[in-house]
Structures are given as C-alpha cells and as structure tokens.
Amino acid sequence: MKNKTNTLAGIALSITLSILGLTSTASAQLKDVPKAEQLPTKNEMVLAYYGRPGVKSMGILGQHSIASLIPIIKAKTAEYKKASGNQNIVPGFDVIYGMAAGDPGRDKDYIINISEKKLMTYINAGQKHGLVVFIDTQLGKMSPIEAIRPLLKYLKYDNVHLAIDPEFEVKNLNVRPGKKIGHISGSQVNQVQKAMTDYMKQHGIKGKKMLIIHMFRHTMLSNKSDLKTYDNIDMIFNLDGHGSPRLKVDIYNGIYKHRTANKVAGGFKLFFDEDKPRLMTAKEVLGLKSVSGVKMKEMPKFINYQ
Numbered sequence: 001m002k003n004k005t006n007t008l009a010g011i012a013l014s015i016t017l018s019i020l021g022l023t024s025t026a027s028a029q030l031k032d033v034p035k036a037e038q039l040p041t042k043n044e045m046v047l048a049y050y051g052r053p054g055v056k057s058m059g060i061l062g063q064h065s066i067a068s069l070i071p072i073i074k075a076k077t078a079e080y081k082k083a084s085g086n087q088n089i090v091p092g093f094d095v096i097y098g099m100a101a102g103d104p105g106r107d108k109d110y111i112i113n114i115s116e117k118k119l120m121t122y123i124n125a126g127q128k129h130g131l132v133v134f135i136d137t138q139l140g141k142m143s144p145i146e147a148i149r150p151l152l153k154y155l156k157y158d159n160v161h162l163a164i165d166p167e168f169e170v171k172n173l174n175v176r177p178g179k180k181i182g183h184i185s186g187s188q189v190n191q192v193q194k195a196m197t198d199y200m201k202q203h204g205i206k207g208k209k210m211l212i213i214h215m216f217r218h219t220m221l222s223n224k225s226d227l228k229t230y231d232n233i234d235m236i237f238n239l240d241g242h243g244s245p246r247l248k249v250d251i252y253n254g255i256y257k258h259r260t261a262n263k264v265a266g267g268f269k270l271f272f273d274e275d276k277p278r279l280m281t282a283k284e285v286l287g288l289k290s291v292s293g294v295k296m297k298e299m300p301k302f303i304n305y306q
Contacts, residue, residue: 045084045299046210047077048092048134050269050306052099053118059306060272061093066125069093073131076305083282091131093122094304098137098147100168100177110140110170110177111147119154126159134161134212139169140177144184145191152199155209163212163238164192166220183219186226193233200232210234212267212302216241218255229263236302238267242274245284246292256298267302 049069051059064072077091097119098111105112119135126133135154137147144164154160169182189211196209211233215221221237229235239252248268256266270279283289285303287296 044088044090044301045080046090046092046132046302047073047080048094048132048302048304049073049076050094050096050136050304052096053114053122055096055099058096058099061095066121070125070129070131074129080282080286080303083288084286092134093126093131094134094136094163095119095122096138097135097151098139098142100138100140102176102178104141104176109142110168111138111142123154123157123160127157132159132161132210133157134163134210136163136165136212136214138165138167138177139171139182139184141171143171143191144188145195148192148195152195155196155199155205156203158207161210161212162192162196163214164189165214165240167214167216181217181220183222184213186221186223189213189221189235190226190228193228193230193235196233197230208232208234210236210265210302212236212238214238214240214269234265236265236267238269238302238304240267240269240304242269242271244276245278245280246294248275248280249284249291249294249296252300253294253297258298265301266298267304268296268300269304269306271306 049060049072051061051063053062055062061069073091077089081087081089098113101110101112104110123133125131135151137151139147148162148164151162164184166182166184168177169184170177170180173180173182193211196211199205200209209232213221213235215237216239237255239248239255252266252268268285270285272279280291281289284291285296285300287299289295
C-alpha cells in the first residue's frame with residue numbers, strides 16, 4: 001500500500017466503471033492514429049517497480065537495496081518480454097519523491113521529500129543499468145505545478161520522467177491527506193506539461209518525456225476536455241487501485257476503450273500483497289489470456305508493481 005490511508009484505493013476500485021471521456025483541445029491536438037504512434041516510446045512498454053526508498057510499507061522499492069532490486073526488476077521484465085512474444089520491455093524505478101504525511105510539517109504542505117542525494121542514487125543506477133526513472137510526487141497542500149517545479153531540473157537526465165499522484169491532494173480541502181480522495185484538473189495537468197516543455201526547450205533537452213497521472217477513480221482528474229497535448233510529452237493514465245483480477249480487468253476495460261487508448265497511454269498497477277485472491281499473470285495483464293472469461297482489451301503501455 002502507498003501508506004496507511006491507501007485502503008481507500010481498494011474501496012474506490014469497486015465504485016466506478018465510468019469512462020474517462022477524454023477529448024483533446026490542444027494547440028497540437030492528438031489525432032485518432034494507431035496506438036503505435038502514441039506512447040510510451042512508440043512500440044515499447046515500460047515495467048517499473050514502485051515505492052519509497054527506505055520505507056518498507058510503501059512498496060517493493062523500499063524493501064530492497066538498489067543492487068538487489070535491479071536483477072529482480074530485470075527478471076520481471078524478461079517474464080513480460082517472453083509472455084508478449086519478444087516485445088521490447090523497458091525496466092524502471094517508480095520512486096516516491098514527495099510523500100504525503102498526516103502532519104503539515106515545517107513547510108505546512110503535508111509532504112516529505114527524499115533528499116537529492118538519495119534520488120540521484122536511483123537516477124545514476126538507472127543510467128548505468130538501462131532503467132528509466134519516474135520521479136513520483138504526491139501533492140498534499142501543493143498544486144501539481146508547485147509540486148513539479150522543483151523536479152524539472154532532473155529532466156536533464158535522459159532516463160528521467162515525472163509522475164503525479166492526486167490521491168492525497170488537499171489544497172482545497174480542510175482535511176489532512178487521506179481523509180478524502182483528492183483530485184486535479186485538466187488545466188492543472190496542462191500547466192505541468194507546459195512547464196516541462198518550456199524547461200526542455202530552454203535547456204536543449206531533446207526527445208520525449210513521459211508524464212504519469214495516477215488514478216483509481218475517473219473523478220481524480222476532472223475537466224478532461226481541457227487537456228492539451230504537447231509534442232514532447234507523452235501522457236499516461238495509470239489505473240493504480242488494488243482488487244481482484246476480474247474487478248481490475250473490468251475497470252481497466254471500462255476506462256481504456258479503444259478511442260481513449262489511441263489518445264493517452266494506458267497504465268496498470270499490480271500490488272504484491274493487496275491484490276486478492278491472487279496476483280494477475282503477465283499474460284493476463286497483457287490481454288493475452290482471459291480472467292474469468294474477460295480479457296484486457298487494450299494492452300497497457302506502462303505496468304508497475306508495488
């Protein structure tokens with residue numbers, strides 16, 4: 001679980017099969033092109049392990065040293081590569097940089113960040129061993145742009161990408177993180193994409209960057225019709241709630257219809273301990289094998305394990 005308050009995620013998974021309803025109104029609009037033209041990284045898939053360094057209760061990343069974790073991730077990547085029929089699977093770290101807390105702290109933002117030194121050990125190890133790194137931040141009292149702005153400098157590393165988790169956002173709520181499920185808006189995501197784009201242009205950073213938006217309710221991202229797209233930013237909506245295999249497949253299929261999957265990359269999260277009564281297999285996650293008679297209709301482009 002992300003933390004003690006994350007039991008909300010399992011409950012919320014059973015609430016909605018609503019469609020994301022995404023439309024594009026950007027200056028560089030997405031077109032209904034084949035998924036191979038959308039991301040992440042063309043025909044590649046990303047498989048990442050998630051967690052907070054040094055915090056065992058917040059995912060597998062906090063339960064192992066970097067040295068011991070790399071072969072574990074690569075073994076899981078090889079499992080998916082074999083299951084997919086030799087598709088290119090890119091391994092990665094999904095590092096919780098900004099962690100929501102029950103106490104407002106010195107900055108009154110309910111967020112505890114890891115040190116730059118600690119974060120750089122994952123970025124450097126990723127560069128050395130061929131792993132991408134997602135710098136993942138929960139929000140607390142900060143808006144998405146406030147939380148992301150200090151992380152832009154890490155985009156200079158070619159293996160670094162960013163992620164936003166709205167679950168513990170409380171900027172406009174009079175509660176501490178975890179009491180209510182937070183949300184962000186399409187226009188706030190646009191602010192983040194623009195900031196990323198501007199930083200990349202100013203510093204001559206080539207190529208594309210991924211931006212993950214975690215959600216287990218479609219309401220965690222409001223006003224999706226406001227979303228813009230940017231040529232150098234590939235957006236991923238990551239379904240990150242836990243539950244039974246059939247429930248997770250049903251909700252994923254309800255969200256990632258073919259039309260939506262052609263516009264935003266689908267992400268799918270698995271929980272080693274919380275997914276009951278069992279963890280889905282690689283072929284089930286890839287939609288190559290049915291779960292209780294139902295298959296994943298659109299193959300995820302991003303898969304992460306907690």
